[in-house]
Amino acid sequence: MFFGIEASDVTHMSAWLLFGLLFLSPFLQEDFGVILAAAASLAGAAPAPFLIGAILTGLVASDAWKYWMGRLARRYDWAHRFAEKPGVSVAGDLIRREFLQTMLTARFVPGTRIPTYIAAGFFKADYLKYILTLMFTASLYIAVVFTLFHSVGAVAGEEAIVWLPAIAIGILVSYIIFRWLNHRRKNEGVMTPLSKELDHPMPDMPGFEGNPLETDDDDDTAAKGGG
Template sequence: MAMLTGWALYAAIFFTPFIQEDIAVIGAATASLHDAAPTALILPAVLTGLVCSDAWKYWMGRLARRYEWAHRFAEKPGVSIAGDLINKEFMQTMLTARFVPGTRIPAYIAAGFFKAEYAKYILTLTATATLYVAIMFALFHSVGAVAGEEAKIWLPVMAVLILACYVAYRWVTHRNNKAGPMTPLSEEQDHPMPDMPGFDDTPYETAETDDNKKE
């Protein structure tokens, strides 16, 4: 990518995230380090590519809500709790998706499936992408390309460690305060999934209908 020039370089920077986001950021940072193009133009190109490559994944989750297999999935114990955690701790979820390998696409699809606000999704997506790009560019320009590329390995490791500490903190506070769901395993807090047509005969929806009739 660093060997390209002009519009070919900007096009490569923009479209590479649709294939592999980390490679796109590393390539863009390398191009910036080698002065292949002004950094002031490379940065918006890679950021726009990152956001556009992930913006549509939200709608995969929304579309899935229309299908029967999604209805069966939503009936499983803990699924509604997972939705609560994503919506109530949206920033933590998106930060985890950005830095922990293997979580990005599932988290973005889940955001759509659980109907997180799309505007909030895009804003948070942009914020986490900006943070990631800023860290990578800062590393490349301060310690060089070789050490910068190694960040692809140790940044996720650090993210996993931070996530583990946060989960441990949540577990302790949940045990002490008994307030709110700690994990999707808190089955006693399951509840009907909202706005899911065709759910009248599922366990949770049936229970809710019976309660309404009693009232």
């Protein structure tokens, strides 16, 4: 049994219910969604291409909108708080210097994704390039997890269907708890591995107070006012 679900129960789910579950899971927690898809594949719940398609679609959809939070933060006061989060300016520096490497790192390091994806929008990275990179990094991540599950399952046998997902979830939860406790101890608030000490005001911005006031007429101009 895994989170109250027997492997046999997963196997008998309708295809669309399973697809919907995997598609929506990254909106709650991306790593959990990938682990769930890999576990379903190991249990033989559906063909691997079907499961990979479902989780890949969910991963890209769950991250596609985060770009626009960064983009809107240049214009609207209500969205500006997303760019104020610790780590966004640091991720922005990395995005501008090494876009692919930064996006790849964010995919494999929980806690860096949201600041990185918001920074991609704030610093106006090409959206098509952003989406294609999301697809590439998500595909690579899925391939690694699926390969790991099936490789270990081939050695450990049917028992791996139960304990392998449990171990993977346990590691993920332990990491999240560690990050949360570490940041509580340092009174840093937002949970991100990106160094808070390197944060700085965004380029073309008067600071984090007030509305950036970037206009629709000239999207590439600097902010004209603040506080």
